[in-house]
Amino acid sequence: MIASFRAETLKNRKRWANWILIGILLAWILLLTYLTLFLVVTLSPKSIQGPVPASVIKRRLFPENFVPTVLQAAASIGAAITLIFGALSTASEFGWLTVQTILIQKPTRAGVLFGKFLALGLATVLVGVAMFVAAALASYTAVTLDGSSSAWPAWDVILKAFGALVLQLAVWTAFGAFLGIAFRSAAAAIGGGLTYVFVVEVLLGNLLRTTPIVKEVLKFLPGINGDAITAAFPVTIRDSSAQTQLVTAGRGVVTLLVYLVVFTAASLLIWQRRDVGGS
Amino acid sequence: MRFLDLEDEERTEAFPHSLSMDSSRRSFEPIPLAREEGWLLAQAFAVETHGLTKQYSTGVLAVNNLDLRVRVGEVYGFLGPNGAGKTTTLRLLSGLLHPTSGTAIVAGATPGSPASLAQMGAMVETPAFYPYLSGRDNLRVIARYASIPKSRIEPVLKLVDLTDRARYKFKTYSTGMKQRLGVAAALLKGPDLLILDEPTSGLDPQGTIEMRALIKELKTGGRTVLLSSHLLNEVELTCDRVGVIAKGKLVAEGTVDELRARSGGIALLVRATPLDQARRLLESVLKPEHVRVDGSALVLSVDPSQAASINRRLVADGVDVSELRVSEQSLEDVFLQLTENPQGPKA
Numbered sequence: 001m002i003a004s005f006r007a008e009t010l011k012n013r014k015r016w017a018n019w020i021l022i023g024i025l026l027a028w029i030l031l032l033t034y035l036t037l038f039l040v041v042t043l044s045p046k047s048i049q050g051p052v053p054a055s056v057i058k059r060r061l062f063p064e065n066f067v068p069t070v071l072q073a074a075a076s077i078g079a080a081i082t083l084i085f086g087a088l089s090t091a092s093e094f095g096w097l098t099v100q101t102i103l104i105q106k107p108t109r110a111g112v113l114f115g116k117f118l119a120l121g122l123a124t125v126l127v128g129v130a131m132f133v134a135a136a137l138a139s140y141t142a143v144t145l146d147g148s149s150s151a152w153p154a155w156d157v158i159l160k161a162f163g164a165l166v167l168q169l170a171v172w173t174a175f176g177a178f179l180g181i182a183f184r185s186a187a188a189a190i191g192g193g194l195t196y197v198f199v200v201e202v203l204l205g206n207l208l209r210t211t212p213i214v215k216e217v218l219k220f221l222p223g224i225n226g227d228a229i230t231a232a233f234p235v236t237i238r239d240s241s242a243q244t245q246l247v248t249a250g251r252g253v254v255t256l257l258v259y260l261v262v263f264t265a266a267s268l269l270i271w272q273r274r275d276v277g278g279s
Numbered sequence: 280m281r282f283l284d285l286e287d288e289e290r291t292e293a294f295p296h297s298l299s300m301d302s303s304r305r306s307f308e309p310i311p312l313a314r315e316e317g318w319l320l321a322q323a324f325a326v327e328t329h330g331l332t333k334q335y336s337t338g339v340l341a342v343n344n345l346d347l348r349v350r351v352g353e354v355y356g357f358l359g360p361n362g363a364g365k366t367t368t369l370r371l372l373s374g375l376l377h378p379t380s381g382t383a384i385v386a387g388a389t390p391g392s393p394a395s396l397a398q399m400g401a402m403v404e405t406p407a408f409y410p411y412l413s414g415r416d417n418l419r420v421i422a423r424y425a426s427i428p429k430s431r432i433e434p435v436l437k438l439v440d441l442t443d444r445a446r447y448k449f450k451t452y453s454t455g456m457k458q459r460l461g462v463a464a465a466l467l468k469g470p471d472l473l474i475l476d477e478p479t480s481g482l483d484p485q486g487t488i489e490m491r492a493l494i495k496e497l498k499t500g501g502r503t504v505l506l507s508s509h510l511l512n513e514v515e516l517t518c519d520r521v522g523v524i525a526k527g528k529l530v531a532e533g534t535v536d537e538l539r540a541r542s543g544g545i546a547l548l549v550r551a552t553p554l555d556q557a558r559r560l561l562e563s564v565l566k567p568e569h570v571r572v573d574g575s576a577l578v579l580s581v582d583p584s585q586a587a588s589i590n591r592r593l594v595a596d597g598v599d600v601s602e603l604r605v606s607e608q609s610l611e612d613v614f615l616q617l618t619e620n621p622q623g624p625k626a
Contacts, residue, residue, distance in 0.1 A: 007423035015411055097407035101464070104373045104401045105424035106393055112424070275335075276375040277366075277404065 004107050004115020025081045026134045029073050034138040061142040062150035067161040070135035071230040074165050079172040086176025087189035094184035100276050113271045124173050128166040168226040171256050174263035181267045222259050225252035324348045325472045325503035331381035341367040343527035349505050356518030357507040364527040365507040373401045386472045400470035406461025410450035414460050421464050435463040454481035475506040491517050525618040538613045547579040550602035557598045
């Protein structure tokens with residue numbers, strides 16, 4: 001497994017597509033989440049502003065709120081990017097037929113897959129660090145430009161938030177990797193995965209949230225459980241459209257851990273039994 | 280991997296079979312076996328299958344009850360027409376496919392097990408590498424998977440004449456370069472058993488000659504080479520023994536000479552005018568299946584000692600005989616006979 005992990009980290013490091021994905025993720029956080037809101041709130045005329053004063057809205061960008069801000073980014077763009085990352089990592093092996101090259105080296109099939117998932121896990125942690133650092137720097141810049149003051153969250157809150165961030169990203173990465181193995185096609189895995197995220201989790205999760213039967217189903221979905229974890233972190237200005245969470249943060253953590261295990265186990269099951277090559 | 284710890288002088292001493300070729304393009308250095316003792320000394324066969332069968336979910340029976348034995352230290356050619364089951368067999372032996380039934384032992388262990396994989400290098404079908412990595416980085420990835428020191432990479436790159444292009448990305452490689460990188464990857468482990476699927480595919484004539492020489496030399500020190508090919512000439516020049524597969528079944532096995540002998544081996548070639556009259560006459564004298572038209576000549580599967588009497592008979596019947604000589608059947612003839620009539624007994 002360690003041999004496979006070392007090989008996988010080399011591949012991940014040298015693959016430009018991975019760096020482009022990280023670039024898109026960080027650009028989204030810096031440009032869309034922070035810069036756009038900062039410019040809109042700072043430059044827009046008072047006549048188009050709502051009942052909440054700009055000075056209050058702006059606090060959403062300050063260090064006191066950087067934890068919930070980065071966690072919300074993780075739930076949307078973070079989920080999409082890491083799902084693509086996981087899908088590319090596994091599906092490409094089938095597309096290029098490199099799966100047969102790696103399976104005729106020394107490790108067992110299970111060793112190869114666990115090495116791959118371990119490398120994906122390491123990459124996910126590093127992506128989480130990059131997101132945290134980017135959001136923290138943007139928060140610091142925002143408060144400095146505004147000339148205001150804002151306190152950073154306590155260290156224990158930051159550490160818990162980092163754990164929550166990595167857990168959510170890891171689930172989406174594992175989901176993408178599972179789809180890549182199941183479909184053996186990057187296009188199918190990414191297309192299917194993103195459709196699920198944006199249609200089922202986002203669209204249905206918001207529109208049918210109050211429908212009794214759907215509500216019970218939604219409680220088991222990874223995105224909904226991730227949202228519950230995010231909502232548990234303090235925010236000084238809450239979005240007026242924020243919805244009531246369907247599950248508790250504790251249940252959310254357990255559910256996501258179960259998903260992580262299920263996606264890994266299901267991937268292993270297919271990976272072990274699948275014939276490579278032939279018709 | 281003890282070899283890797285030796286100094287150059289000690290290497291020559293430990294592995295005296297230095298390979299050299301006439302070509303100025305490259306000189307071969309010995310690719311040592313991964314280990315000198317182990318399964319190799321205890322086994323008679325590097326590959327042994329019993330009733331190996333693979334039926335795909337589509338219903339296609341690709342390999343049918345295959346009994347194959349590749350002796351330790353030989354170069355074994357696996358011949359067969361397209362779709363005969365050659366690549367499927369190699370995938371089964373590499374652990375890439377799970378057999379429907381039957382058993383196989385490869386390098387002393389179950390196919391696909393770490394014990395088997397550690398002793399074998401393989402290039403199955405198309406050489407498959409990461410397009411965004413250079414040739415050298417692709418070998419680095421493989422070396423990491425196989426827990427091989429990266430110091431093994433440069434020698435194999437040199438061996439396949441890719442050192443100068445090793446820094447370029449795989450996606451920029453020509454077919455021949457991809458093929459050579461595939462062979463380099465298979466050699467990286469210094470395997471006891473080498474499985475090569477169409478190793479000269481895409482190589483230029485010079486590269487083909489060098490690859491054949493390399494394959495022959497690779498068996499030095501007891502290494503076994505199993506190669507599949509559709510190039511009969513290649514198999515004839517390279518292999519100690521040949522197995523012919525048709526419709527998933529092994530239809531013949533032996534040395535090239537044994538296979539020739541089995542399917543008639545020596546024949547008589549007759550060039551006569553008019554050809555049709557000669558053919559009808561000979562079919563009536565001999566059995567029709569012993570007479571075959573080959574272009575403007577007849578090929579007779581008979582004992583050459585009958586040449587004089589056949590000549591007399593043809594002349595007596597008014598046929599002009601311009602040529603009558605002994606003709607050795609080519610491997611191609613043998614191959615066609617075997618694969619068109621796969622029911623025949625094994626040699």
